[in-house]
Amino acid sequence: MSARTRRQKAALAENSEESEGSNGAAATPSKPSKKRGQSATPEEPRENIFLFAPNLIGYFRVVLAIASLYYMPLHPRTCSILYSISCLLDALDGYAARYFNQSTTFGAVLDMVTDRCTTSCLIVFLSSAWPRWAIVFQGLICLDLASHYMHMYATLSRGGSNESHKNVKATQSWLLYQYYHSKAVLFVCCALNELFFIGLYLLSFSSPILSPSLLQPIPDAKPSSIQPGNPAHPAPSSLFASPWSAGALEMARANKIDSFWPWAITGVSAPVMFFKQVVNVVQLVNASKMLAEGDLETRRINRNKKK
Template identity: 75%
Template sequence: MSGVRTRRQAAAVSTPAKAPRAQAAMNGNGSAHKSAKKEPKENIFLFYPNIIGYSRIVLALASLYYMPLHPRTCSILYSVSCLLDALDGYAARYFEQSTRFGAVLDMVTDRCTTACLLVFLSSAWPRWALLFQGLISLDLASHYIHMYATLIMGGSDNSHKNVDKSRSWILNLYYTNKTFLFICCALNELFFIALYLLSFSSPYLSPSLLQVSNQGSGSTLQPGTPLSPTTSLLMNPHSAAALELARANKMDSFWPWVIVGVSFPIMAIKQGINVVQLVKASRWLAEGDIAMREAAGLPRKTKTR
């Protein structure tokens, strides 16, 4: 009996020593299990398509800086910014970096750059300011309501480019056919760029363009430069402003007129799509409101005569 008790006591003494090691192994704290490595967190703001989006903003701001006096430089910078709009989408698909932040950044950049150019055109031709202001309002309202309706009615995971044919075949074509989308957006911007160049070059649109009056010290500069720089800027004939104004005065308006004629139909189609987008998105929201009111049992009271 004493031998049996001794073996049992020995087993009891040895068991607690093994328990911590077994428990440590189960908890993954022992030498048998290595700690799992955490994957590095992605920085959405440094994705390649978003970096392209930032460069678009820089180029757009640079074009705005040169817009009042340097039509050639402004047009080049503005055009490159617009062309990069196609590159960021390709980069997002190639690197699998499509994000909601990138989609919003792209749309906001497009709306802001176009609005800034139309603001300049409103200053260049005050008689047409109401038309340009209307185009700005249509562009902003159309895309905002469409985006909002997509998030509310389609869900937060739904893209604003997912438009069913039953809702609108033209919007479905616009957002699913990349070639059609590119042509509409590119020629729409090209039309307004051509108008911008004509404000510096066309005597038909600006009869007194860049003609300095001999009476008094004021300048009769009209549409091309909304800031209407006075002769104080031209004190030095070798200054950047004076040289650019001299070059602008000799700018040929032939190609801007050709671009206007070619791009006008596409620009009209793009504005029509904006109208359709605005109407369809508004109706979609109204459908949701009706369903929500019916679910809530509204209206609760019905007036009777």
């Protein structure tokens, strides 16, 4: 076969492939060409919910709460300051969410979980400081957790994932409506409720009236715990190698807290704390009714489907 014949066959084969590509099913689709002056549609940037400003404040609250728990057994002043700052930031994250338009369901749940956990941990400490009142403190923890969990779950199940637990209608409960729709009422109730437990916490270090053995260890008693308020609470010199060590000095300072301000804080905040517990009871009952109404509606729909 001559070179000319081979070139002719190659040309014929190339022409046949081009014809199949333009008319046949084996043709590969070509990319659409951009028109002159037309720009491609930009992709919407994906937001990182976990790095929103209010959520970052929430993480910082968790860090402060953990730090306060670390200092809670022996350092009442440091613990109270860290705990109070964590509680005050609860108002700041809500303001940041509204200011930056970054209100999210994750942030709301993080905020509520942080509140419930920190308060519960503080009340657990009070239960160990005053064992005779442990059943009261345990009841407060159960009421707080149950009412907020059921209220949150009822709100989400009835209103959808975009519904806020603070959107309470006056027809559902007038008390809850006033509690959640007035920022001043909500802030005062939450702040003074936490102040009440902080006051009790400080009294566990400063009031011989509530804990007679706090500043007067029983003579010849074997030290069984370094927990302030324990009847066998030893002197600082028996806890540390040197009575002038930093730990011994801090414990000595802790046991010399004046009880006036803790009593004042506890007395002023006690009525608001009691009101907060009434709100928790109303919230628990209202959430139970909402869940029951949802169950009745679901049963009615299922009965209609079977007919």
